[in-house]
Amino acid sequence: MSIDFDAVIIGAGFGGMYMLHKLRQKGFTARVFEAGKGVGGTWYWNRYPGARCDVESVQYSYQFDPDLEQEWEWSERYATQPELLRYANHVADRYDLRRDIRFETRVSRAVFDETANLWQVETGQVGGAAAKVTARFVITAMGCLSSPNTPKIPGLEDFEGPTYHTGNWPHEGVDFTGKTVGVIGTGSSAIQSIPVMAEQAKHLTVFQRTANYTVPAHNKPLDPGYVREVKANYREMRRRAKTKPAGIDFTINSASAVETPEEERIRQFQARWDYGGLGFMASFSDLLLNDDSNRFAADFVRAKIGEVVKDPKTAAALVPKNIIGCKRLCVDTGYWATFNRPNVTLVDISDEPIERITPTGLRAKGEDFAVDCLVLATGFDAMTGALLKVDFRGRGGITLKERWNEGPKTYLGLTVVDFPNLFMITGPGSPSVLTNMLPSIEQHVDFIADCLETLRNKGKTVIEPVPEAQEEWVGHVGDVSNITLRSTCSSWYVGANIPGKPRVFMPYIGGLPAYIQACEKVVANGYEGFALA
Ligand SMILES: Cc1cc2nc3c(=O)[nH]c(=O)nc-3n(C[C@H](O)[C@H](O)[C@H](O)COP(=O)(O)OP(=O)(O)OC[C@H]3O[C@@H](n4cnc5c(N)ncnc54)[C@H](O)[C@@H]3O)c2cc1C
Numbered sequence: 227m228s229i230d231f232d233a234v235i236i237g238a239g240f241g242g243m244y245m246l247h248k249l250r251q252k253g254f255t256a257r258v259f260e261a262g263k264g265v266g267g268t269w270y271w272n273r274y275p276g277a278r279c280d281v282e283s284v285q286y287s288y289q290f291d292p293d294l295e296q297e298w299e300w301s302e303r304y305a306t307q308p309e310l311l312r313y314a315n316h317v318a319d320r321y322d323l324r325r326d327i328r329f330e331t332r333v334s335r336a337v338f339d340e341t342a343n344l345w346q347v348e349t350g351q352v353g354g355a356a357a358k359v360t361a362r363f364v365i366t367a368m369g370c371l372s373s374p375n376t377p378k379i380p381g382l383e384d385f386e387g388p389t390y391h392t393g394n395w396p397h398e399g400v401d402f403t404g405k406t407v408g409v410i411g412t413g414s415s416a417i418q419s420i421p422v423m424a425e426q427a428k429h430l431t432v433f434q435r436t437a438n439y440t441v442p443a444h445n446k447p448l449d450p451g452y453v454r455e456v457k458a459n460y461r462e463m464r465r466r467a468k469t470k471p472a473g474i475d476f477t478i479n480s481a482s483a484v485e486t487p488e489e490e491r492i493r494q495f496q497a498r499w500d501y502g503g504l505g506f507m508a509s510f511s512d513l514l515l516n517d518d519s520n521r522f523a524a525d526f527v528r529a530k531i532g533e534v535v536k537d538p539k540t541a542a543a544l545v546p547k548n549i550i551g552c553k554r555l556c557v558d559t560g561y562w563a564t565f566n567r568p569n570v571t572l573v574d575i576s577d578e579p580i581e582r583i584t585p586t587g588l589r590a591k592g593e594d595f596a597v598d599c600l601v602l603a604t605g606f607d608a609m610t611g612a613l614l615k616v617d618f619r620g621r622g623g624i625t626l627k628e629r630w631n632e633g634p635k636t637y638l639g640l641t642v643v644d645f646p647n648l649f650m651i652t653g654p655g656s657p658s659v660l661t662n663m664l665p666s667i668e669q670h671v672d673f674i675a676d677c678l679e680t681l682r683n684k685g686k687t688v689i690e691p692v693p694e695a696q697e698e699w700v701g702h703v704g705d706v707s708n709i710t711l712r713s714t715c716s717s718w719y720v721g722a723n724i725p726g727k728p729r730v731f732m733p734y735i736g737g738l739p740a741y742i743q744a745c746e747k748v749v750a751n752g753y754e755g756f757a758l759a
Contacts, residue, residue: 227342227360231257233678234347234361236333236616238323239267240314241367241651241667244290247321248675257359258327259349265323266314267369269307273395274415274603275422277307280443280504280557281662284456285474288317289464290668296457304445304503304557331357335617336364338646343688343759345647362687365674366613367651367667370659373611375604375723377410381583389600392419400599402427408588408597410580412438416603417556421564423601431571431595433580433588437546439527440556444502464665471737473661476505483510483519495526503557507550514551514710524550534562541565543574552715554659608718609654609732610634620645633721633730635700637691637755638745640670646690649674654732655703657741659719666738673745681758688759695755707731 233249235242238260249256262270269277279286283300298316301309318324328349334356335348345364350356374393376382382389390400392415407427409416412434424430456463467475483491491510498506506527512519528545535541544562564570573590581589587596610630618626621644629635629642636642639656640649651670652658658666681689707713713720713731721727734741748754 227339227344229344229362230359231255231361233363233365234259234345234359235365235367237267237367237369238262238265238327238329239270239367239369239372240288240664241267241369241671243314243317243323244288244668245365245367245651245671245674246323246326248671249678252675252679254678256326257361259331259333260327260329261332263329264315265318265327266311267372269310269314271372271394272392272415273307273397273399274392274419276418276559277415278304278418278445279310280304280414281474282503284453285467285662286664287313288664288668292461294320295460299453300448302445302447304443333616335619337619338621340621343646363647363649363678365649365651366653368612370609370652371606373607373615375607376602377604379580379583384585385583385600386585387597387599389602391602391604392416393606402599404428405598406596407431407599407601408433408595409601409603411603411605412436413603413605414554414556415605417558417561419601419603421558421560424564424567424570427569429569429571431573431597433573433575433590434543435575435579436548437544438553438556439524439546439550440558440561441499441506441527442502443557443559445559467662468665468742469739471739472504473657473665473738474504476508478508478511480511482512482516483522484512484516486510491522492526495523504555507555514712517711520549520551520711531562536566540572543572548715549711551712553717605718605723607724607727608659608721613650613653618645618648620648631728633728634732635696637696637699638748639734640673641691641756643691643693643696646688655699655734657734657736657738660733660735661738669742669745676749677753680753684758686758689753689756691755692757703734704731706734706736710735
């Protein structure tokens with residue numbers, strides 16, 4: 227059987243785009259299949275009002291080409307979705323990526339042919355015929371947060387008005403002027419979009435199952451002097467970022483919150499609060515290791531709610547009950563203050579789920595809420611959702627679904643036993659969603675491209691992890707997650723938002739530096755843990 231491409235890449239977000247560029251640089255042929263009509267992945271689909279990154283733009287950007295980072299100008303501290311999408315398109319143009327990407331083409335199945343040592347990849351084009359291509363390698367760049375979760379609420383299909391999911395927002399935008407809107411969910415996307423939608427809608431009713439922690443973004447236009455300084459020292463900033471567990475260059479206070487006197491503790495929290503953003507969790511080194519330390523940080527944030535929200539009942543309902551950092555910390559602009567608006571109502575459904583959706587609204591807590599439209603800010607089937615929608619078949623016809631029926635198991639978050647020549651960019655078992663994703667993506671892409679080059683140089687055509695190496699890595703991922711408080715509570719990190727999903731802490735929480743070191747050791751030892759043939 228002939229081989230059409232050295233590699234098929236699935237997805238044209240930041241991961242797939244850089245993978246294509248890198249493979250071309252190394253002289254490999256590659257074809258990208260992308261379900262959407264354009265590049266950008268997350269920033270192509272998540273067009274809801276208020277969507278923006280929560281890692282500062284100067285860091286949430288590619289670093290593989292110093293010229294690119296010098297020429298691109300970010301306008302705000304946290305770029306909006308349209309700006310991020312412009313950036314993705316700029317990258318696609320700059321490196322002439324589109325000619326090797328097939329848009330509106332979804333990969334449905336990929337079967338490993340054990341005789342020819344290649345993958346047969348089946349695609350279905352939107353409105354077109356199914357097609358098959360063959361490739362030596364398949365590289366998934368399908369995203370950790372790309373499979374929107376639509377909860378099974380009785381009656382949802384009977385609703386007569388429009389329903390929008392934040393993760394698949396209409397490209398033409400939505401005009402909420404004069405509309406009554408029901409929002410289900412209060413995670414990151416809801417916290418970003420609620421303040422913006424509330425400015426337009428006649429009335430917004432927010433249905434909250436779990437109150438979440440959020441810290442102010444203090445977003446602002448970027449000062450040209452600051453940008454000049456960043457650009458003059460970009461390489462050093464990128465290097466520093468890779469020495470931090472989250473791959474973000476902010477200062478981590480090495481002190482313990484419990485061992486710090488109260489006055490100083492509050493001062494530290496307040497300084498981070500005033501600066502804004504995710505660095506709040508680096509106020510002390512033990513916020514995710516020690517219950518008391520975590521409670522100090524949680525109480526600091528909880529107390530802020532009462533200072534902003536005027537109605538005591540609403541303020542009380544907005545107070546998160548779980549530990550801080552259990553779920554992804556949200557970064558907001560005016561979220562709590564939005565609940566002071568006369569056109570916004572919070573309905574706390576923590577004790578009773580929504581009864582049903584009716585043709586004209588929702589029924590919850592024995593009350594009917596009439597709404598013109600529904601917004602589902604209900605997140606994603608994270609980390610494994612997109613992967614398991616494809617019928618991957620490895621050795622002996624085993625499916626990835628079968629292999630992962632007790633939760634995802636990988637070697638380095640990159641490869642899976644019995645799935646030779648299959649690589650995953652930011653797969654489960656890698657730091658991925660616990661980090662600034664751009665450096666994590668680039669590290670994976672570089673690892674994969676170097677690996678393919680090594681195989682070519684050695685005259686090898688097959689690489690796959692050995693079971694012992696995978697078991698050891700899975701054990702290590704589990705062990706480090708057990709050290710932190712994060713594994714003790716329900717979040718999408720453990721699949722708790724998807725009924726029936728095995729409860730496993732999916733990302734690697736050991737931090738980016740430890741992870742990079744582990745990968746480097748594997749390479750230095752001749753791809754230790756892998757079998758090459
Ligand atoms: C609202 C939101 C805000 C975020 N903010 C940040 C942030 O501030 N900082 C940060 O580090 N991370 C953030 N993330 C995480 C973000 O997903 C990553 O930063 C990054 O964009 C992921 O890039 P990717 O290429 O790996 O995946 P994605 O951007 O998700 O792209 C995957 C692509 O694969 C395609 N695809 C999937 N399955 C198939 C298939 N079977 N066939 C064909 N195509 C397929 C999808 O259509 C999609 O375009 C955010 C995520 C969301 C949802």
